[in-house]
């Protein structure tokens with residue numbers, strides 16, 4: 001607490017990101033991609049002339065928005081970009097969810113959503129997951145300021161099909177439905193094709209996971225012109241240049257290399273499926289996943305002990321959420337085949353399962 005802070009700053013509960021360790025650990029805790037970015041990104045960085053940095057970047061990041069528009073078969077006016085999808089989400093909460101009714105969200109989803117709620121004074125109403133640990137779309141009902149969830153969901157891994165999302169949108173037309181597709185490239189079905197019929201649908205995405213560019217901070221949103229205009233109004237009241245020149249150019253290069261993208265996401269999905277089999281053979285319960293992580297329930301040992309042993313004795317970092325519902329689980333990001341092999345061996349030695 002400080003006398004210099006604005007009222008309310010002491011009441012915020014900031015998001016705690018997964019640790020970024022200094023020592024060399026096997027890092028399976030923040031869902032980064034084990035594959036390098038597309039080779040074209042390297043070329044952009046190598047040939048970038050620092051002299052250009054005298055100038056401000058394009059405030060509209062037009063080149064990147066055009067590339068995204070081609071990628072998703074939408075018009076450039078339906079694309080918004082920001083400094084990571086976390087920023088895009090923050091702007092969207094402010095642009096769409098400040099109404100006199102609760103914001104509906106799953107009880108277990110991306111833990112940044114409640115943080116934005118505190119920041120903006122939005123009251124959330126959380127809907128429990130169904131018995132299969134899936135987002136309960138039927139549970140979204142009643143008066144509300146909007147709906148937000150991740151699809152596939154985090155940290156559970158399950159994704160609903162587009163047909164399920166369409167049914168939700170047919171019932172919910174009054175407020176914005178924000179679908180966070182941070183993991184959709186790992187086997188989920190994107191809701192972007194529903195945008196034409198549903199002007200209240202906003203889909204967000206990121207280059208951090210499936211494009212191996214977490215360090216560059218590129219996020220985006222796709223939606224009707226009317227929603228994008230709302231986002232632009234908030235963005236231009238906050239920061240006109242959220243993406244720097246390097247991010248814009250490297251983002252375009254990443255999108256241009258479809259073969260690299262396909263190769264990497266398929267490799268991650270294949271490693272995920274081998275890892276699942278190995279973990280199940282050891283006695284872990286593994287939730288179905290359409291993402292680049294697995295949520296794994298320990299049945300013989302407290303998950304917190306496995307987490308600590310992996311870190312202290314093997315230098316392997318996974319994620320443990322110390323909440324009532326997730327205490328028995330570990331969330332394990334999909335690394336390279338070698339990293340996952342090291343994890344399985346370590347778990348075997350610990351006798352975990």
Ligand SMILES: *Cc1c(COP(=O)(O)O)cnc(C)c1O
Pocket residue numbers: 031083084085086087110150154180182205206207208214217218219
């Ligand atoms: C990683 C993640 C994000 C944030 O992505 P950035 O673009 O790196 O800010 C957003 N939503 C979910 C569900 C995520 O897991």
